[in-house]
Amino acid sequence: xxxxxxxxxxxxxxxxxxxxxxxxxxxxxxxxxxxxxxxxxxxxxxxxxxxxxxxxxxxxxxxxxxxxxxxxxxxxxxxxxxxxxxxxxxxxxxxxxxxxxxxxxxxxxxxxxxxxxxxxxxxxxxxxxxxxxxxxxxxxxxxxxxxxxxxxxxxxxxxxxxxxxxxxxxxxxxxxxxxxxxxxxxxxxxxxxxxxxxxxxxxxxxxxxxxxxxxxxxxxxxxxxxxxxxxxxxxxxxxxxxxxxxxxxxxxxxxxxxxxxxxxxxxxxxxxxxxxxxxxxxxxxxxxxx
Amino acid sequence: xxxxxxxxxxxxxxxxxxxxxxxxxxxxxxxxxxxxxxxxxxxxxxxxxxxxxxxxxxxxxxxxxxxxxxxxxxxxxxxxxxxxxxxxxxxxxxxxxxxxxxxxxxxxxxxxxxxxxxxxxxxxxxxxxxxxxxxxxxxxxxxxxxxxxxxxxxxxxxxxxxxxxxxxxxxxxxxxxxxxxxxxxxxxxxxxxxxxxxxxxxxxxxxxxxxxxxxxxxxxxxxxxxxxxxxxxxxxxxxxxxxxxxxxxxxxxxxxxxxxxxxxxxxx
Numbered sequence: 001x002x003x004x005x006x007x008x009x010x011x012x013x014x015x016x017x018x019x020x021x022x023x024x025x026x027x028x029x030x031x032x033x034x035x036x037x038x039x040x041x042x043x044x045x046x047x048x049x050x051x052x053x054x055x056x057x058x059x060x061x062x063x064x065x066x067x068x069x070x071x072x073x074x075x076x077x078x079x080x081x082x083x084x085x086x087x088x089x090x091x092x093x094x095x096x097x098x099x100x101x102x103x104x105x106x107x108x109x110x111x112x113x114x115x116x117x118x119x120x121x122x123x124x125x126x127x128x129x130x131x132x133x134x135x136x137x138x139x140x141x142x143x144x145x146x147x148x149x150x151x152x153x154x155x156x157x158x159x160x161x162x163x164x165x166x167x168x169x170x171x172x173x174x175x176x177x178x179x180x181x182x183x184x185x186x187x188x189x190x191x192x193x194x195x196x197x198x199x200x201x202x203x204x205x206x207x208x209x210x211x212x213x214x215x216x217x218x219x220x221x222x223x224x225x226x227x228x229x230x231x232x233x234x235x236x237x238x239x240x241x242x243x244x245x246x247x248x249x250x251x252x253x254x255x256x257x258x259x260x261x262x263x264x265x266x267x268x269x270x271x272x273x274x275x276x277x278x279x280x281x282x283x284x285x286x287x288x289x290x
Numbered sequence: 291x292x293x294x295x296x297x298x299x300x301x302x303x304x305x306x307x308x309x310x311x312x313x314x315x316x317x318x319x320x321x322x323x324x325x326x327x328x329x330x331x332x333x334x335x336x337x338x339x340x341x342x343x344x345x346x347x348x349x350x351x352x353x354x355x356x357x358x359x360x361x362x363x364x365x366x367x368x369x370x371x372x373x374x375x376x377x378x379x380x381x382x383x384x385x386x387x388x389x390x391x392x393x394x395x396x397x398x399x400x401x402x403x404x405x406x407x408x409x410x411x412x413x414x415x416x417x418x419x420x421x422x423x424x425x426x427x428x429x430x431x432x433x434x435x436x437x438x439x440x441x442x443x444x445x446x447x448x449x450x451x452x453x454x455x456x457x458x459x460x461x462x463x464x465x466x467x468x469x470x471x472x473x474x475x476x477x478x479x480x481x482x483x484x485x486x487x488x489x490x491x492x493x494x495x496x497x498x499x500x501x502x503x504x505x506x507x508x509x510x511x512x513x514x515x516x517x518x519x520x521x522x523x524x525x526x527x528x529x530x531x532x533x534x535x536x537x538x539x540x541x542x543x544x545x546x547x548x549x550x551x552x553x554x555x556x557x558x
Binding site: 017104122229244267 | 296297300301304305307308309310311312314315318326327330332368371372373375376378379380382383384385386388391392393395396397398400401402403404405406407408409410411412413428429431432435436439451489492493494495496500510513514524527528531534535538539542543545546547549550551553554555557
């Protein structure tokens with residue numbers, strides 16, 4: 001749409017600016033303050049320059065948390081994206097069953113994050129859970145509270161359970177917008193199922209798929225509640241992801257300086273990915289209007 | 291009807307995968323604690339609503355729901371009210387810094403609440419709002435206002451600009467045009483935006499747990515502290531989980547075609 005140049009539109013945006021600035025800029029500046037100051041208590045702060053940043057960048061603790069975080073995001077993307085596409089391709093196109101699938105698939109997306117943790121806790125415990133109990137019954141040694149690998153598998157499966165539907169729903173929306181004529185043309189050319197997918201469906205889905213990947217990356221990168229409820233970051237530190245580590249450091253141990261430096265670097269990564277996301281969005285919009 | 295047997299099997303398996311853990315939660319919520327810990331059965335043998343009764347009669351439980359409801363509704367109202375004019379401005383006008391502002395909003399939607407937990411705690415403590423509903427409502431504006439702006443903008447750009455121009459020619463003032471003509475046109479967008487604000491505020495744990503102690507303690511925070519003297523109270527915990535799912539499940543049918551659009555911030 002052609003937009004009119006009008007700087008008075010600022011007045012319409014002003015309320016948003018005030019509300020968001022209050023809850024974003026003020027806290028963020030607090031974080032910036034802490035990250036360059038040190039204290040011996042009594043609210044007595046002195047300049048510490050980039051000391052905390054240097055300390056955090058070379059700290060093993062942050063490296064380990066970052067490593068776990070990247071590994072986790074990579075694993076869930078590698079599972080959720082292909083699975084989501086596969087499910088979307090198999091969804092009924094219209095009618096009662098389409099609505100039926102949509103409603104059931106959306107259900108996990110709308111369950112509060114802490115309840116997702118609770119559901120999987122109840123589902124996987126060896127004493128009371130269906131999965132844990134069944135695995136124990138057939139002789140598989142599984143205990144997510146003691147074994148790091150089991151904890152990882154549980155968290156990954158939980159995330160797949162929680163979010164694959166989002167990828168599937170987005171792809172489904174992309175598929176729905178493909179005109180029937182494309183399929184008819186492919187049929188006349190006797191295209192195989194694979195070439196229909198490769199040359200018609202995948203290119204038409206690429207936009208929404210990119211959005212899905214970025215959204216899943218962002219959300220998995222700041223995952224907090226589900227692992228917090230399920231494993232509390234344990235056993236040991238094996239499922240302590242960035243957010244969990246940060247909260248431990250800031251609220252648990254009250255290490256303000258390191259936590260703030262950590263926050264700033266965390267935020268910069270998010271900023272970078274947001275920028276990619278924004279660029280993708282605006283490019284897609286531009287293509288649409290063409 | 292499904293188009294072939296392969297699709298039918300795939301979808302059945304996938305939906306079963308989604309539903310079995312939820313079924314297990316409901317199953318647990320209908321059992322007594324002795325049954326949960328002593329016997330293993332795939333359906334409740336002594337069917338009981340005692341867990342639900344516990345929640346609905348114990349103030350420390352049901353006040354969690356009341357508190358959550360209060361701040362969620364406050365947040366949704368604030369978010370939609372401020373987002374409506376802003377989304378209109380973004381969809382209709384170009385002005386100095388509009389793109390930067392739009393991007394800045396997005397970064398707030400994407401920023402990890404963990405970064406903001408401690409500063410929020412200090413900010414709201416220092417202005418005497420700690421442990422109040424409005425504190426949580428304002429804190430959740432951090433990600434819900436940008437979300438609402440983006441979703442509403444996505445819907446508003448679909449409304450042709452000629453409608454605005456015709457209304458102005460017919461002598462409508464801006465506020466009257468906006469409320470009488472424009473808002474009904476984007477009613478579904480407002481509904482979807484409100485739904486997503488509601489959802490994201492309802493599911494958020496970290497900020498609501500950090501900003502409240504007693505008076506405004508949310509249900510999510512209540513649920514993380516259920517260890518009693520006799521060990522975990524699994525039945526009650528499961529019942530609380532079921533009750534927390536209900537608000538989302540109730541409206542799911544009405545928003546089913548917009549869920550992808552809402553999560554993708556109004557694009558798609």
